[in-house]
Amino acid sequence: MTVALTEFARARLFPRQSRRNAIRGTDAAAFEQYINAHSPMKVLEGYAPFCQLWVYSNWTETRCATIPITKENRHLLHSGYEARNSKELPVLNRWFEGIEAPVAQYLIVIVYDREQMAKEGDRIDADWGVVGCLATAEPEEIPMAPITMLRNALGVEEGGSGVPLDRDAYLKSVAFWEQHANWRESDEPQ
Template structure:
């Protein structure tokens, strides 16, 4: 099985702006080489049949993508509108400023099948394309953000995947986030 880093994921995971949720300590090419060389600890089913998550022990200094909101850090929580690229509408997001998350124990690499990548207008010269990566403390998936679930349900033309909204999964996501 061959894995390729998509242009979408390259911009999101290896940004030039130094964002806290970036993959650090490796290059995009070295990251992809590692994924193709090292088998995952386990493979999780994603939210649709075209989506898989490969769980790897973190081999980088990348920090966790999420940390709990507490009374001690709540005042450092910020929000704003952000678009993932020029073609998408901005959505409300939130993040911490001045809080350093711990180094992640695991990287959960989110993969879409070659066929789904083609449906979304991005050709990958591989069986699977990396569309994201969750840096986590545990080797389990964290719930997809509610806005990502909404965008996916809107369809490919709005930057989603066209998978209908699962109301129970959405409720679990809201409870987590």
């Protein structure tokens, strides 16, 4: 079983302009080499048959992706319309500024199979393509953001995967994201 870091994931996880909430303490080549050389401690089912989540103990300096929203930090929340890349429509996002999350205990590597990667126009020379990575305090998936679920339902042409919206999963996601937000530095791009 082989794994390749997709261009989409490479740009998000290892951006040219450093972000505090990107993968830290390694580079893209070493990250890809590590996941090819080490089996995950467990594999979680993804949101669709072509998706899996591979759980690893964090071997990097990467910090947790999300922070709980409290009365003490609510005033540090920001929002704005952003696109993940130039091909996608901007959507409303929310994040913290002025907070640094703790170092994550786990990295949950999100992979799609080769067939799905080809459907999305990102042909890989591997069995699996890394499309993202969640840095977490627990070895469990952070629910996909509601807007990501909606984008996926729109289809590949709008930056999604073409998987229909699952109402129960969407409501679970809303419950989580009402109480949590991502974080970044004030001058960081999305």
